[in-house]
Amino acid sequence: MLEFSVSERKLQSALSIQRYIHTMGVVKEAKKLAKHYNADVYKCSYAGLLHDCAKDYTDDMKIRFCREYHIPVDDVMKENMDISHQFIGAEVAKREYLVEDTEIINAIKYHTTGRADMYITEKIVFIADYIEEGRKKFDTLYEARKLAYENIDAAMKFILKSTIEYVKSRNRRLHPLSVEAYEYYKKL
Numbered sequence: 001m002l003e004f005s006v007s008e009r010k011l012q013s014a015l016s017i018q019r020y021i022h023t024m025g026v027v028k029e030a031k032k033l034a035k036h037y038n039a040d041v042y043k044c045s046y047a048g049l050l051h052d053c054a055k056d057y058t059d060d061m062k063i064r065f066c067r068e069y070h071i072p073v074d075d076v077m078k079e080n081m082d083i084s085h086q087f088i089g090a091e092v093a094k095r096e097y098l099v100e101d102t103e104i105i106n107a108i109k110y111h112t113t114g115r116a117d118m119y120i121t122e123k124i125v126f127i128a129d130y131i132e133e134g135r136k137k138f139d140t141l142y143e144a145r146k147l148a149y150e151n152i153d154a155a156m157k158f159i160l161k162s163t164i165e166y167v168k169s170r171n172r173r174l175h176p177l178s179v180e181a182y183e184y185y186k187k188l
């Protein structure tokens with residue numbers, strides 16, 4: 001794995017300014033959450049740093065990278081290629097940033113959809129992405145910020161539910177991973 005500062009510089013050239021600012025907000029929040037929950041601060045901030053490394057690729061590039069990295073493009077992804085940035089990002093983290101740690105890779109790989117039974121590092125990045133300080137104010141943000149530091153699984157459930165409702169309100173199809181994740185965290 002490259003050193004944090006080396007990855008930070010490398011990443012800066014791959015992201016728009018807006019995305020870079022968002023990314024550093026996620027790093028900051030992930031660090032805070034990791035300390036709060038006694039998780040691995042380095043892993044959480046490193047995964048936060050790389051989580052959107054493939055987000056600014058164009059749709060054409062996303063399609064090309066899915067082919068090159070053998071990432072299956074399911075029906076939901078076909079309709080919304082943006083989702084693929086989590087899977088491509090995980091591959092880029094392995095290949096370009098030499099990440100081998102499963103928790104970091106998974107945290108990038110499932111930061112948009114979530115999945116059932118996530119590692120603490122994955123949950124922290126998922127939540128930090130939603131609540132970081134630069135996020136424009138929206139209805140569910142305050143509740144998510146409060147829950148994030150009270151009960152991490154309740155925060156997962158709340159964010160997944162809000163995300164699912166948002167996707168439905170825009171008449172878009174839900175990714176099966178999000179549905180599985182919500183079903184899982186709903187029961188806890």
Ligand SMILES: [Fe+2]
Pocket residue numbers: 051052055085111112
């Ligand atoms: Fe993302």
Ligand SMILES: [Fe+2]
Pocket residue numbers: 022026051052129
């Ligand atoms: Fe993000």
